[in-house]
Amino acid sequence: QQQVKQSPQSLIVQKGGISIINCAYENTAFDYFPWYQQFPGKGPALLIAIRPDVSEKKEGRFTISFNKSAKQFSLHIMDSQPGDSATYFCAASKDNRLAFGKGNQVVVIP
Amino acid sequence: NAGVMQNPRHLVRRRGQEARLRCSPMKGHSHVYWYRQLPEEGLKFMVYLQKENIIDESGMPKERFSAEFPKEGPSILRIQQVVRGDSAAYFCASSHGQSSGNTIYFGEGSWLTVV
Secondary structure, three states, X not given: OOOEEEEOOEEEEXXXXXXXXXXXXXXXXXXXXXXXXXXXXXXXXXXXXXXXXXXXXXXXXXXXXXXXXXXXXXXXXXXXXXXXXXXXXXXXXEOOEEEEXXXXXXXXXX | OOOXXXXXXXXXXXXXXXXXXXXXXXXXXXXXEEEEEOOOOOEEEEEEEEOOEEEEOOOOOOOOEEEEOOOOOOEEEEEOOOOHHHOEEEEEEEEOOOOOOOOOEEOOOEEEEEO
């Protein structure tokens, strides 16, 4: 049973464009929602995270939008760069147990 | 300035052998987690440990898998009598505290291949 569902599965974006990845969760007990970035052969690295009492959080080119009533949250990557090409995982946490989405492969083409 | 350290990075085992994966958490962190990642999949929670205690092992298979985090030394994930289906990347993570919102840092992973 997938607790966190992520879409789309893959995304191709032109350099300078906006990448948008969506996630939905079921369990309303989740209280922390991080996004991780993973390059091939590497471990996931925390990108940005949000708590459900906040509707939006921005850090540099990365923004999380959170809709508590719809149980959905999304990652926006502004001004996408080739170096952003990676797999992005959303996650939902309760007491530090992370439930991950299946990942989204983002490819930024020059 | 060391992060979460895992070794070995790559491990090849024949079916029926044992695999031992080691993890040293970030300095100052006493909470350790193990996750498994199958190809084209997200990470799946396996086990959560503190020093000398297993806090939650709900994600760990009941048989052949065990984990420990002794008072001294790294955390160990042990897989006995490996089968081909155990081939995966195993990630260790650590955090400073238990409450949600504590940043969880991941290691670079240990890639297990069972032949």
